[in-house]
Amino acid sequence: MDTSSPSAFVNGSLMRRYIGQKVRTVIQVVGSDVGSVVGKSTDDLQIIVKGSPPTTTTPSTYLEVIGIAENENSIRAEVWTNFGNSFDPVNYNELCKLANGEFKHLFI
């Protein structure tokens, strides 16, 4: 895996900071369409992920998507990872907040 372009941990509200940049986030699948997946971010905002998921996504699974943030609520996904069903969104949300806030220097 190439390490050339780092991606920032974001949740729904933080996406706007990284428009046009590579981001990663975890969403809980709400529904899927052709060519896109609608999910709920860890801070309960709606995120649309464009691209094709590797497997059929059942609602309530967690997916991690890494891609370019097109606007503040949609990502063009490049990498998808299935995180399964048991995932703690609260912790992830806190992580995003910390990673972009106080401890930003520890990340990118």
Place this chain on the structure above:
Amino acid sequence: MAANLTAGAIAKMLSGEVTGEKEMTPILQVTEIKLIQQARRNQEQMSVERYKVALSDGIQSQEGMLSAASNALVKQGSIQIGSILRLTRFNCSPVRNRRIVIVNEQEIIAEKCVIIGNTLPMFTSNAQSNSVANSPRAQAVQIQAFGTGFHRQQATRTAVNVVTTSPYVSSNAGYGSSRQEQSYYSRPPPVQPQPPSMNVNRSPPVDRNQATTPMMIPIAALNPYQGRWTIKARVTSKGELKHYNKNHGDGKLFSFDLLDADGGEIRVTCFNEVVDKFFDVIVVGNVYLISKGSLRPVRREYNHLPNDYELQLESWSTVQQCYEDDVAIPRNRFRFRFIGDIENMESNSIVDLIGIVLSISPSGLIMRRNGTEAQKKALQLMDMSGRSVEVTMWGNFCNAEGQRLQSLCDSGAFPVLAVKAGRISEFNGKQVSTIGSSQLYVEPDFPEAREVREWYKREDRSAPCISISRVYSGAGRQDVRKVITQIKDENLGTSEKPDWITVSATISFMKVENFCYTACPIMIGDRPCSKKVTNNGDGTWRCERCDRSVDECDYRYILQLQLQDHTGVTWATAFQEAGEEIMGMPAKELYYLKYEDQDEEKFEDIIRKAAFTKYIFKLKVKEETYGDENRVKATVVKAEKLDYSSDTRSLLEAIHKLRTEDANPLAINPESSNYRSGAFNSGIGTSVGVPSREFGLPAANQFSSGSRPLGGMILCGACGSNGHVFANCPSFMSEPQGQHYVSTQGRNAGRGMPRQHVGSY
């Protein structure tokens, strides 16, 4: 019974006020009887028997002679020591230098009675000459013979006194107090010089005109060389009646504390029969005049009052209530300290506190080590130093003041609580507990209480309050999260009791030889014996403890594990329960697999699976002595698979705590702040947080021992993100850099690491 003796009668008889029955017919007690052979001059040479007595009115005593007619009464025992007599016909006449009572007729009120009051022994066995009329010289001899240093009453009355005292004093030069007695003469105002008494040994003091001039002194002036004294004080606390059992017998006692107008305090104790005398008399809050107690050196393990002495009352001590209250004597004497100062005070010291009760928890029952149950109730007390401490009350306090506080707090109030004589203990930081002599005052009315209340009103209710007691949720063993190097750094297990800690770690190695042992399966109570059994050779197994042989033995795990977390490595031993959890199968199965089935491959598979998994281990750390060597051993009590979700949550809490404490900077350990600047590149900039009492940075161990690593934070030492340990760090994947991280200990090193690695891992 004291009331029955005519108090003051002897004084009157001695002074000449009363010479005979015309003035009064006093009731007196016989305190001594002596048979005298009186030589009669004008008769045959036969000597006559007469009985010489000492008669007492409870305060003073006087020499007297019974009529010859009364001899029979004495012989038959109607008149004996202790008998109470009313003198119906008598004569007080001066004989030579003394006044002697010649009792012509008496009425026997009581034949037997306990000696009332504390008059002196008047005659000694040898000093007395055989005639009633003693010469002054003989008198002087008598005085000298006393040896205990008590003066005779008559001596005070006459000029002889001056003469006799000097030989007396010189003969008793050995007594340091006699010198004091000399000085005594100049001091007392009354007409008669008052020879003092010494309570050096446990004998009753001379009673001089007790009724007229009580020698009032402040409590602080009490000392064993003080002769007669009286103190006027208020009872500030009264202890319960206690029974004790010693080798030489049982007994009972009770104590009470006194406070006088000068602020002096002293504890008074009564034993056995004295308890009966005074227990109902003493009431908290009343003022009493107390005299004739014996002064003892203080017993520090029971008495925490600021006095080097304590009083013991005897049967001759007097306690007299003052009915008019003395406003000069305060009701209580407190020496309040700030909770902030407690941190610097020694454990087991006694302190008075006053503050606001922030919270109180319901009473609980605790099982003591000796099996008895005790009721306890804990509350958080905060005072003007901005610190709070956990105050624990035991026993009755839970029900009385405890309940009152509970209802006040439940209704939303923050009551003021004053604690007198609480003991500081070290248990989760510093704590204060009640002891037998403690007192709790809920919403008291002293000026300090008002001050505290005013302060609390002004103070912002939500102001952070720093607790000097580390409060962990859950009674009993607390979930103390530590990192592995803390075991060594903090010398865990070296104190008397084992330390129970929780670590989040990975098994990095497991000893495969001897992973289990043959154990005795016989049940003892509800547990199997589990002692190692030896093979008898014929297929049976013998247990030493149970003294039996069994055909089938149990196999129990005894796994030697190497546990590793991001800070360090330690060895631990896991027994049956933890072993099963780790291996995933009972020991017997594994044993069979290896030895019976000889299935090496499968065995190795299982071992491999078990290793390098992360668990939350509950460890019991204790130092054990092996011959000469002391080794700290860790036993795995419980092994649980790591639940990432809850673990992360606790980490988050830790982070938040760090951040909020960063906002209110505490006194920073200078060592650790140096560390901080060293660890981070200048590029990083601000430090993460201030190491507080409980949290620090994970890599801190490597630096000064003063800073402590984060408890339970799974922060990767390499890349600085949470959720994994550097052993699992994705950045580890690229080997060379991994090594680099280990050596630099730098969180900064992880700075440039791209995040994609998380996915690949």
